Amino acid sequence: MCIALRFQWEGECSVYCFDCVQEGRLEPAVAVCVDCGAAACGDHVKRVAASLQRVVGMGGSSSYDTRRLQCGACWAARHGVAAA
Numbered sequence: 479m480c481i482a483l484r485f486q487w488e489g490e491c492s493v494y495c496f497d498c499v500q501e502g503r504l505e506p507a508v509a510v511c512v513d514c515g516a517a518a519c520g521d522h523v524k525r526v527a528a529s530l531q532r533v534v535g536m537g538g539s540s541s542y543d544t545r546r547l548q549c550g551a552c553w554a555a556r557h558g559v560a561a562a
């Protein structure tokens with residue numbers, strides 16, 4: 479099995495969506511999955527709500543809403559549904 483990601487430093491696009499490449503398409507990636515490291519395009523990336531704790535002052539902390547970006551396969555695995 480070959481590496482599906484293609485790097486073209488002088489081309490228009492440097493990284494392509496892993497899922498799209500497997501379907502025979504070249505779609506520019508917009509994000510990288512936090513779990514498996516695959517690049518994903520706007521159609522395949524899934525946004526998962528997350529929160530970040532930041533220490534404030536002496537012993538205090540506050541939490542901020544943020545996000546985690548996952549590919550379709552990891553998102554499906556985490557949510558117990560079949561990958562599209």
Ligand SMILES: [Zn+2]
Nearest residue numbers: 495498519522
């Ligand atoms: Zn894609």
Ligand SMILES: [Zn+2]
Nearest residue numbers: 511514549552
């Ligand atoms: Zn993934």
